[in-house]
Amino acid sequence: MGTSSAVIEVHGVVKEFRHWRRRLRALDGVDLEVRAGEVFGLLGANGAGKTTLVKVLLGLSRPTEGEVRVRGRNPRQASARARIGYLPEGHRFPGYLTGDASLRLFGRLAGLPEIALDRRIPELLELVGLSERGRDRVGRYSKGMTQRLGLACALLDGPDVLLLDEPTDGVDPVGRRQIRDILLGARERGTTIFINSHLLSEVERTCDRVAILNGGRVLREGTVDGLTRPTQRYRLRLAGGEPPPDDKMQAIGAQVLSSNGALEVQVPDVETLNRLVDVLRAERLLIAEISPLRAALEDVFVEVVGGDEHGPGGPHPEPGAGGGS
């Protein structure tokens, strides 16, 4: 089954939760493949089924139907989880442990020898910017620090596969960039990364391919470039900040969409764009920049999820998935 280079394979996965006599379908026939060395983003609104899928991928939860393979093995088997790093959403390290002791505990549970831990733990604390706080109790950490410690924990045994559930949740912009750099570094070392997030801009910057999940179903899947197709919109910046001749622009068929510092104009074709340049030059306006705009992932997401009959989040609340999805 699947392509030979597929590291994560999800085939026809259905996950139903039973609550008394009610059946809640969190995943509804999900098919996915993530190839080796790829950074894959799973997008979805709250309650879309993202966290449930990640839990199924890790064997935390058993699928009602279908099959999941990670590196060709069933993740319910303990040995199959070796060198799989996981950052759970809303994770809670035991508050009585220090950052250093937390990493040592979970490193030992991963089967790492003490000598390797002695070297690895300070390295990882340094990497995530917690080297000064390694001896503090986790209970005293801020949300962002806990998140960074979680990332260090996920990286403990030099994983081949990283599964990250909302990795930048609660992290400030500087921390986000730091996390993004760490992930890109891991990708360069050949780690396959599966990111589950609703922060579309983060996913857009980090991922090679994405899937949009809604109501437990994959509505769209593809590369970030493929999904964020070029539009007929252009960003236009005039030198000197002079006002554009709106009436003349509209007369040739160019529509001004916004003018917040730079103009965003929509034209029907390239010929109209060239005529627009002529009009502006005829007015002796200096053009500092013209660049084509692509549909942002956010636009695609809203279009796809908004067009789905289930609507954002779908009809299935997600038991056991906390505030996430």
Next chain:
Amino acid sequence: MKTWALVVDTWREALARHTLLGFLIVSALFLMVLGFALNLDIVDGTLAAGTLFGKALEFHHNRTPAIDSVVVTGESIFAGMLYALGVFLAIFATGSQVPNLQHRGTVDLYVTRPVTRTHLLLGRFLGAITLVTANLVFLCGGVFLIISLKTKVWNPRFLLASGLILVVFLSYLGFMYLVGVLSSSTPLSIMLPYALYMLSVPLAAHDRIAAAMDSRLTAGIVNGLYWILPKTAEVGRDLTTYVLGKGSPTLLPLATTAAFGVACLAAAVVIFNRKNF
């Protein structure tokens, strides 16, 4: 290494949550009260009473038989008290183990490591055993030393009896693990074993209770419960008899008590393995 990590984690948790400290404080208080009590004049008088016309009666070990008998009887009473206190404290000290492990956001970190769920649960079980054994050694060993040093009567059966306390506690620990896995609730994990403890004591008189029942069904239920649940009262009685030197513990109550714990622990492991988090 993984097992060691889980045992160390159990100790760290007990230290951080002050359950270990609480256990030690209560045990130390008990030992202090015992120490003061043994220094009372009446005790000294009793010890001195084993003389005749000012001269101690020579028997074995250079002491009177009366003193040995008084001390051993006292030890058997203390053994009974320690049995109740030891199990009570041990349940309290370990009741939060499984619920804490199953906290949302925490369990994910443990269960997604390359370690089986059976290993995780049994590793923590082993941690609890070491924790409670250490405390029992402190409590029972302390009582043994205080009594023996004061009276010069050394009765090793008293120390061996603490092994029986451990067996009974392990049976309750198995039950606690089952409740913890099913409910993820610390209060339930503590209260239900206490309820079981209280229920199992009167069941020692199951034959008389069953005879008083007006239906065969209820009589059967009483007898069934007796055979299924831990034989807390019988083991306690055996323990005091053993300390007195009037007999060895009988196998059946001990074996069925241990079997109850093993069955509960096995059920806890199976359910924990099948659980979705």
